[in-house]
Amino acid sequence: MTDTKSILLVGVGGQGTILAGNILSTALLEAGYDVKVSEIHGMSQRGGSVSTQIRYGKKVHSPVIGRGQADILIAFEAMEALRYLEFLKPEGKVVVNDYKIPSAPILMGKADYPENVIEILKEKASTSVIDAAKIAQELGNMKVMNVVLLGALAKAMDLTDIDWEGVIRNTVKKEFIDINIEAFKRGRDKLALAEA
Amino acid sequence: MKKLLTGNEAVALGAYEAGVHFAAAYPGTPSTEILENIAKYEEIISEWSPNEKVAFEAALGASIAGARSLAAMKHVGLNVAADPLFTTGYTGVNGGMVLVVADDPGLHSSQNEQDNRYYAKHAKIAMLEPSNSQEAKDMVKIAFEISEKFDTLVMLRMTTRVCHSKSLVEPGERKELPLKPYVKDLTKYYVAPAVAKQLHVKVEERLKKLEDFSNETDLNYIEWNDRKIGVISSGVAYEYAREVFGQKASYLKLGFTHPLPGKKIREFAEKVEKLYVIEELEPYMEEYVRALGFDCTGKDKIPNIWELNPEIIASSLFEEETPTIQYDKSLVANRPPTLCAGCPHRGFFYGLSKRKNVMITGDIGCYTLGGADPLRAMDTTICMGASISVGHGAKKVFDRYKKDMRVVSVIGDSTFFHTGINSLLDVVYNKSNTITCILDNRVTGMTGHQDHPGTGYTLAGEETEMISIPDLVRALGIKHVRTVNPLKLDQLKEAFDWAFALDEASVIISKYPCVLKKWSKFDREEFEPLEGKCEVDVEKCIGCKMCVNTGCPALQFVKEDKKVKVDPVQCVGCELCMQVCPTEAIYKVGD
Numbered sequence: 001m002t003d004t005k006s007i008l009l010v011g012v013g014g015q016g017t018i019l020a021g022n023i024l025s026t027a028l029l030e031a032g033y034d035v036k037v038s039e040i041h042g043m044s045q046r047g048g049s050v051s052t053q054i055r056y057g058k059k060v061h062s063p064v065i066g067r068g069q070a071d072i073l074i075a076f077e078a079m080e081a082l083r084y085l086e087f088l089k090p091e092g093k094v095v096v097n098d099y100k101i102p103s104a105p106i107l108m109g110k111a112d113y114p115e116n117v118i119e120i121l122k123e124k125a126s127t128s129v130i131d132a133a134k135i136a137q138e139l140g141n142m143k144v145m146n147v148v149l150l151g152a153l154a155k156a157m158d159l160t161d162i163d164w165e166g167v168i169r170n171t172v173k174k175e176f177i178d179i180n181i182e183a184f185k186r187g188r189d190k191l192a193l194a195e196a
Numbered sequence: 197m198k199k200l201l202t203g204n205e206a207v208a209l210g211a212y213e214a215g216v217h218f219a220a221a222y223p224g225t226p227s228t229e230i231l232e233n234i235a236k237y238e239e240i241i242s243e244w245s246p247n248e249k250v251a252f253e254a255a256l257g258a259s260i261a262g263a264r265s266l267a268a269m270k271h272v273g274l275n276v277a278a279d280p281l282f283t284t285g286y287t288g289v290n291g292g293m294v295l296v297v298a299d300d301p302g303l304h305s306s307q308n309e310q311d312n313r314y315y316a317k318h319a320k321i322a323m324l325e326p327s328n329s330q331e332a333k334d335m336v337k338i339a340f341e342i343s344e345k346f347d348t349l350v351m352l353r354m355t356t357r358v359c360h361s362k363s364l365v366e367p368g369e370r371k372e373l374p375l376k377p378y379v380k381d382l383t384k385y386y387v388a389p390a391v392a393k394q395l396h397v398k399v400e401e402r403l404k405k406l407e408d409f410s411n412e413t414d415l416n417y418i419e420w421n422d423r424k425i426g427v428i429s430s431g432v433a434y435e436y437a438r439e440v441f442g443q444k445a446s447y448l449k450l451g452f453t454h455p456l457p458g459k460k461i462r463e464f465a466e467k468v469e470k471l472y473v474i475e476e477l478e479p480y481m482e483e484y485v486r487a488l489g490f491d492c493t494g495k496d497k498i499p500n501i502w503e504l505n506p507e508i509i510a511s512s513l514f515e516e517e518t519p520t521i522q523y524d525k526s527l528v529a530n531r532p533p534t535l536c537a538g539c540p541h542r543g544f545f546y547g548l549s550k551r552k553n554v555m556i557t558g559d560i561g562c563y564t565l566g567g568a569d570p571l572r573a574m575d576t577t578i579c580m581g582a583s584i585s586v587g588h589g590a591k592k593v594f595d596r597y598k599k600d601m602r603v604v605s606v607i608g609d610s611t612f613f614h615t616g617i618n619s620l621l622d623v624v625y626n627k628s629n630t631i632t633c634i635l636d637n638r639v640t641g642m643t644g645h646q647d648h649p650g651t652g653y654t655l656a657g658e659e660t661e662m663i664s665i666p667d668l669v670r671a672l673g674i675k676h677v678r679t680v681n682p683l684k685l686d687q688l689k690e691a692f693d694w695a696f697a698l699d700e701a702s703v704i705i706s707k708y709p710c711v712l713k714k715w716s717k718f719d720r721e722e723f724e725p726l727e728g729k730c731e732v733d734v735e736k737c738i739g740c741k742m743c744v745n746t747g748c749p750a751l752q753f754v755k756e757d758k759k760v761k762v763d764p765v766q767c768v769g770c771e772l773c774m775q776v777c778p779t780e781a782i783y784k785v786g787d
Contacts, residue, residue, distance in 0.1 A: 012531065025362065029200055036328075037200070037362040040304050047749050048533035061438040063328075063361035066507020068518035083528045086520045102752060103531035108570055108744045109753040114527040124521050142765075 004057030006065045007153070010084045011076030012101045013050050016146030019171070020076075021052040023150055027167040028056045031159070036063040047104070049080055073125075074153045076132075076146065077101045078117045085124065094127040095156050095191065097149055128156065128194045135186045144176075144183035151187025201365045203358040206329035207296055208233030209365065210336025211266050215373035216240050217291070218258035220251035222614065223643035224270030225305035226359040227298035231268055232646075235655050239370065244646055244655045247580070247614040248273035252280050252295065259293040260385055262375035264340055268296040271312045272579065276615065278315070284349045285319040286395040287385050288402070291376050292343035294336060295321075298354045301476045302503035305642075307560065307579060309502070311477035313353055316454040320399050322350045322406050323454035324415065325431045329363040335451065338415065346406055353453070355476060357432045357503065407455040415451035416460055422446065426468025428461065428481060428492075437474045439506040440513075445472075456484045465490040472513070476504050535565050537750035538711035538726060538768035540637055542571075544606075544682035546746050546772065547689055548633075549573040551696070554602045555590055559583035559616075561608035562641045562710075570747045574606065581615025583607045584623060584632055591628040602696060603630045609665065610640035610648040617672065623701045624673035631695045632674075632703045634665055635682075637710040638719055645713060652718045662718065669703045676702035683708055685775045711768055728769040728787030734759050736781035743773035743782065 007024070011017045021037060028035045033056040040051065053064050065087065073088045074095045075081030081096045088094065098118060105111035114120075121127045132148040139148075147168070154164055165181050172180045201209065207230050211219060220243045221231040235242040241258075245251035248269040255267035269277060274297050281295070297315070300306040316323035324339055326332040332354065339350040383391055410416060425445035429437045430453050437447070448464040450456070465471050465485065473482040473494040482494035497512045498504065507518050535542050545566035548556065558567055558574035559582065567574030576586055587605035594601040607616045612634050623630055640646040647653040652662035666677050676698055680687045688706070695702040709719050711726075730750075739758035744751045750766035751773060753759075762773075762782075774782045 013533075025200055029198075029364070034364065035200060035362075038357060039360055040356075047531075047536070049531040060363075061435040062506050063357060063363065063432070063435065064505045066505040066511075066518065068520035069507055079528055080531075082523070083525075083531075085523060086525070088521055090519050090521055103529050104534045104569070104747065104749060105532075106529050107749060107752045108747070109741065109755060110569075111529040113529065120523065120527070124523055 004055055004060050006070045007054045007072045007074065007157070008065070008070040008084060008087050009052040009054065009074050009076070009153075010080040011050055012080065013047050015050075015076045016143065017050055017052050017076055020146040020150045021054060023147070023167055023171050024153070025054055026171060027162050027164055028054070030167065031162045034058060034060045036060045038063040049083060051084065072153065072156055074149060074156070076149055079103075079114060081121055082114060082117055085121070088125060090125075092125065093156055094121050094125045095149070095152050096121055096127060096129055097133070097145070098129050098131045099133045099145075128152065128191050130187065130190050130194065132187065135190065136183065139179055139183055139186070141179055144179055147180045147183040148187035151184035152191040154184070155188045155191040198364040198366050200362045201329045202229065202360055202362050203326065203329050203332045203354055204229035204360070205233050206332040206365050207268070207336055207352070207354070208236075209367060210333035212237045212240065213333070213368045213370050214337045214340045215264055215371045216266050216340075217263035217375065218255060218265040219243070219268070220245045220254045221268040222246070222248045222251055222273060223640050223646040224273050224298075225643055226300060226356045227268050227270045227273070227296065227354070228643045228646070229359075230296055231655065234266070242655050244648060246649055248277040249280060252277040255293060256280060256284055259289045259291045260378070261290070262378050263291040264293075264373060265291060266294045266296060269298070270306065271297060271299040271310055272306060272308065274312055274315055276580065281315065281349075282319045283387055285321050286387060286392060286399055288347035289343055289349060290378070292340035292350075294339045294343060294350050294352055296352045296354060298356070298359050299477070300356050302356065304356055307577070309477060311480060313453060313480045314478070316351045316353070320403055321454070322346065322348050322452070323353055324350060324451055325353045325453050326358055326451070327431055327434045327449075328358065329361070329365045331451065332358060333365050335415070342409070346402055346409070348402060348406065351454075353431070355432055361432075403455055407458065410452050410455050410457040411459040413452050416457045417449055418460070418464055419447045419449065423467055424469045425472065426464055426470065427472045427474055428464065428485065429474040430481065431476065433474050433476045433504055436504055436506045436509050440510045450481065453481070456481065458488060461485060462488060465492075474498065474509060532568060533565065534747060534749050535562065536711050537748055537766040538770040540682045540706065540708035540711070541566055541635055542746055542748060543685060543688060543770075543772050544633070544635060544706045545571040545573040546776070547682070547685055547692060548604060548606075551602070551604075551692065553600055554604055555587070555594075557583045557587035557590065557603060557605045559607040559611050561611055563606060563608055563635050566606065570745045580611055581607070581619055584616050584619035584630070587630045587632070588619065588623045588626065588628045591630045592626070595629070603628075605630055605632045607632065607634055608641070609634060609636040609638065609650050610646075612665065613649050613663070617668070620669060620672050620674065620703075628701060629699060630701055632701070634669075634703060634705045636665055636705050636707040637713070639710050639713050641710045641712075645710070651716065653716065665705055674701060674703050676700060677705070678702075679705040679707050681708050682706040683770050683772060685772070711770075726769045728784050729764050729767045730762050730769060730771065730773055730782050731785050732760050732762055733781045733783060736779045738779055738781070740778060742776045742778060746772055746776060748773060
């Protein structure tokens, strides 16, 4: 493979992964990268597991990756990180939201939410944990959880030449610009602390 | 300035720039957004059709009238539109006509993964296959030129990863075109046997010309690198192949894939040492390459099931595993799609699941999930409209051979308009005592809320005649019709009791808007909105799980204290759980 980097963003339908993916891909585009994004729509939206793949570099061919090919796995929900862990390169990074959404079999008492997800992730890969729900709650709007996580991802990607604020300003609705910029910064700073 | 567009958005932009006058479709993943985006351009007459056959024929009519026209559909939609497809292969067009078909390798949202490239060959029409969004846009424009130059329908074959992946596209300007003159021509469009006989001769001549074009066009190009390895590929598989082989191979990249370019393939294959044919799904190109007499590596190694990606291609060709992190995947619980909290289908299937000796024939839509855990209230789902006709055939046999079985056919509103009407006619005409349930949630739900003939609105958002389902089924000859609110279980039970006691076919219309639908003026006039939230009185809850067994995602059974709790974020107050609770432990707040 080439200089192309691959980010795998996973979560549960309704968590705002698509908006986060849009902000990220726009920012990469404006920074001059070739970008390809792949999402799956349709049946998976109904409370199912969702994933967005974002690839960027000088020239990107495939919009999708396979197992063992992601540089960063960012999970908006903890169990989803474990589901998709096999797509991460062994030397790749995990950024995981310390947040649980029980799936239908768990809600009905027919399956258990896996124990120690975060510990398993930490044992298997370079993992940064962030409590994005707590930060979003402190900011007074649970819906910005996705942008908190985007901030954490931006830190993990370690790209310096990107105008994240400008992109957020142009992507989200006017009345939510300030809170989203704040959410982004809090996510970024939190991850910096977690990594230090 | 380049834009990041999905393949579907790029097709819409291409149609706009190509001066398209008319476009029609029936929604279907992964093709739905094509018409949704075309509809944003006022210059183009854009329509949702009741089904794909109608969409195709409407686009053909527009073409015969002199317009540039486009029809879009998912892969299985072309099965519905296959009849006019094959004859259009004979007639050709007047204004250019492009058929956009979206295959779904990997069955992300489909009942099969048929490879529609064979349709182009079978119907003897031209075919283009884009690999990314820029190509999707460019190829739509080229497709119209080819259509008009060669007097042929052109199929643009997309796949899920082309439709739903975003890549950079350079937008252009729309070229406004006048309609071509309409000329009555019986030797072209009046396909009676004597005419068709002559048209078949023309079709074969046209195919020869198209093959010459296929050999000449830049849509099929060779990129010479190292000649030890040669790769023939098309569509998104080409992008995967580039990722795997990089500069270490030479490529014959095919964008025009029917007819295939025999000369160009020969020229390429003769000059490389080892030849690979890399394509998703079936060995469509490989069979041709082999028929030309060239040995190659293809489906002997690369799977013809499910979608590909660079890792699958590399590991199947070179038999080396990509290193991955090893862990116990069995720890991860499934996360299947579920009916939403407050979904009106839940009440319906809960009521139906209590009936014994029933065969439930289902259909295609969100309500297909009624067959999944925990409700499991569905025995079959085959294709659009099949619920009613499959149910009819089964009931006729059950009755003739004295089997004590009732048949309930379950179909959505949009699906009923799509292909359910003919089937219900069969029920009446051939006298089967089935119970047809039309789950009318006032919208095409699964594909993301498109209007249909029963909603009162067109794709352009104009008000139109709202087709009444009760009037329609009565006109088809059904004498027993009832409409119920599926969130009221007692109403539903009464309707089932009534229908099960009848000795003639009946229709129950289960009517309440999709919980995610933005209500129209008509919805507000007709329905009472849901209000408040449900809460559990833990003193009264006995942990019997009756409520969680409705499958509502807002309810959780907490193992530690053997009680149920309600997620107030998800609960919309539909009260279904209150109605099934044996101890009245669930109550309502805030309504």
